[in-house]
Amino acid sequence: MTQNIYDDPDFFEGYSQLQRSIDGLAGAAEWPSMRAMLPELHGLDIVDLGCGFGWFCRWAREHGASGILGLDVSDNMLARAQAETEGEGIRYAKADLENLQLPAAAFDLVYSSLAFHYIRNFAGLLATIHQALKPGGRLIFSIEHPIYMAPRRPDWLVDAEGYKTWPLDSYQMEGPRVTNWLAEGVVKQHRTMGTTLNLLIGSGFRIMHVEEWTPTDEDLAMYPDRVIERERPMFLLISTLKPSY
Amino acid sequence: MTQNIYDDPDFFEGYSQLQRSIDGLAGAAEWPSMRAMLPELHGLDIVDLGCGFGWFCRWAREHGASGILGLDVSDNMLARAQAETEGEGIRYAKADLENLQLPAAAFDLVYSSLAFHYIRNFAGLLATIHQALKPGGRLIFSIEHPIYMAPRRPDWLVDAEGYKTWPLDSYQMEGPRVTNWLAEGVVKQHRTMGTTLNLLIGSGFRIMHVEEWTPTDEDLAMYPDRVIERERPMFLLISTLKPSY
Numbered sequence: 001m002t003q004n005i006y007d008d009p010d011f012f013e014g015y016s017q018l019q020r021s022i023d024g025l026a027g028a029a030e031w032p033s034m035r036a037m038l039p040e041l042h043g044l045d046i047v048d049l050g051c052g053f054g055w056f057c058r059w060a061r062e063h064g065a066s067g068i069l070g071l072d073v074s075d076n077m078l079a080r081a082q083a084e085t086e087g088e089g090i091r092y093a094k095a096d097l098e099n100l101q102l103p104a105a106a107f108d109l110v111y112s113s114l115a116f117h118y119i120r121n122f123a124g125l126l127a128t129i130h131q132a133l134k135p136g137g138r139l140i141f142s143i144e145h146p147i148y149m150a151p152r153r154p155d156w157l158v159d160a161e162g163y164k165t166w167p168l169d170s171y172q173m174e175g176p177r178v179t180n181w182l183a184e185g186v187v188k189q190h191r192t193m194g195t196t197l198n199l200l201i202g203s204g205f206r207i208m209h210v211e212e213w214t215p216t217d218e219d220l221a222m223y224p225d226r227v228i229e230r231e232r233p234m235f236l237l238i239s240t241l242k243p244s245y
Numbered sequence: 246m247t248q249n250i251y252d253d254p255d256f257f258e259g260y261s262q263l264q265r266s267i268d269g270l271a272g273a274a275e276w277p278s279m280r281a282m283l284p285e286l287h288g289l290d291i292v293d294l295g296c297g298f299g300w301f302c303r304w305a306r307e308h309g310a311s312g313i314l315g316l317d318v319s320d321n322m323l324a325r326a327q328a329e330t331e332g333e334g335i336r337y338a339k340a341d342l343e344n345l346q347l348p349a350a351a352f353d354l355v356y357s358s359l360a361f362h363y364i365r366n367f368a369g370l371l372a373t374i375h376q377a378l379k380p381g382g383r384l385i386f387s388i389e390h391p392i393y394m395a396p397r398r399p400d401w402l403v404d405a406e407g408y409k410t411w412p413l414d415s416y417q418m419e420g421p422r423v424t425n426w427l428a429e430g431v432v433k434q435h436r437t438m439g440t441t442l443n444l445l446i447g448s449g450f451r452i453m454h455v456e457e458w459t460p461t462d463e464d465l466a467m468y469p470d471r472v473i474e475r476e477r478p479m480f481l482l483i484s485t486l487k488p489s490y
Contacts, residue, residue: 168476169408170476
């Protein structure tokens with residue numbers, strides 16, 4: 001069973017106050033990059049793994065998707081999604097991504113935002129996703145970047161001249177990382193870039209685009225604090241295809 | 246024109262004393278991983294871009310390759326290659342990888358070890374390689390890992406408890422990196438993982454395997470000092486395919 005931090009009251013309270021929880025997709029720095037990787041959604045059948053409050057599900061519906069299934073392990077998230085982002089063609093349901101079952105060849109797009117880095121059995125999840133995609137379908141997802149997750153102490157160091165550096169270590173030591181983000185003892189699963197890409201390739205996906213999110217000049221004009229994000233990548237966005245032969 | 250550091254006397258003197266220069270392929274920590282990515286070489290036509298002393302060219306010949314073209318920009322390297330690793334089916338020639346020309350559909354395998362991180366016009370080089378490969382051919386190469394290349398000060402920091410961390414910064418700021426490795430003013434070209442992969446995909450290559458080299462347990466038994474290499478990746482190895490349709 002996935003660690004369900006979103007039903008921890010402290011975590012949920014903290015999460016609900018993040019910019020991305022208040023402003024929806026517009027509050028997520030990496031959303032424009034995710035959006036740019038998406039195909040034309042008109043008429044597509046979509047599943048969103050770790051749908052949270054359902055912002056993406058609603059957006060997909062507004063952009064012509066035919067049917068959208070939003071899955072999440074958290075009752076808190078699903079309750080908010082059902083209250084705030086429901087609509088014709090959208091269905092929300094509870095699911096544990098560690099033991100996910102999906103119908104065969106049922107979806108044109110599997111979408112997931114910042115959920116897969118909680119998953120231990122990523123190979124198993126990829127097998128489930130692959131069989132659930134129609135030939136020619138896409139898996140497009142984001143995770144926390146392994147450079148961001150790896151270190152023993154994931155926080156900036158300031159050197160004698162005031163430069164900030166990211167103290168990378170433990171990169172090749174894959175496995176759980178316990179952090180205190182919004183609540184204590186949040187467990188994430190660190191995998192290297194290579195492992196993530198090779199698991200995708202080995203599961204039958206073709207790598208179409210790999211983006212280590214960085215703020216654009218326009219981002220920095222609006223949010224000058226984001227300049228620190230150019231020092232090391234925080235998010236990893238990957239677009240893949242299930243070949244149609 | 247590529248910066249030709251290998252014809253700088255100080256650099257060449259230092260390079261010639263590295264373990265990989267004395268022991269050949271067996272002296273290169275990442276060679277077993279490179280070797281594991283190679284196809285069966287019997288009967289293949291191969292070009293080695295940045296062939297150095299020609300260790301790989303000789304190894305490929307010994308493993309049944311049909312014809313091997315070793316290209317390097319350095320007269321010093323080529324002189325050593327011609328003296329020490331020549332053989333039937335092997336041809337060495339001088340070439341600048343920044344302005345490379347290769348015959349069309351002439352090779353089954355394009356191989357390159359630790360050369361591409363010196364190249365400014367990587368997209369141009371990839372276009373040249375792609376047209377030079379036969380359909381179904383492979384490009385397999387290694388570079389210094391962008392995590393290794395990116396920082397302002399690419400050297401370990403030791404914290405108060407004696408832990409070593411790698412002070413990552415400037416990761417998203419692509420472009421030249423000047424280091425003093427064996428000689429002063431060696432210029433390398435930093436590109437993110439994402440940029441390298443997307444340039445390959447955009448050039449028509451399919452990503453087959455991505456390896457951020459790390460020492461195995463057997464490596465550590467023989468070379469205990471290599472344990473530090475588990476903290477951050479030093480080499481990036483990539484295997485790609487030119488699809489046959």
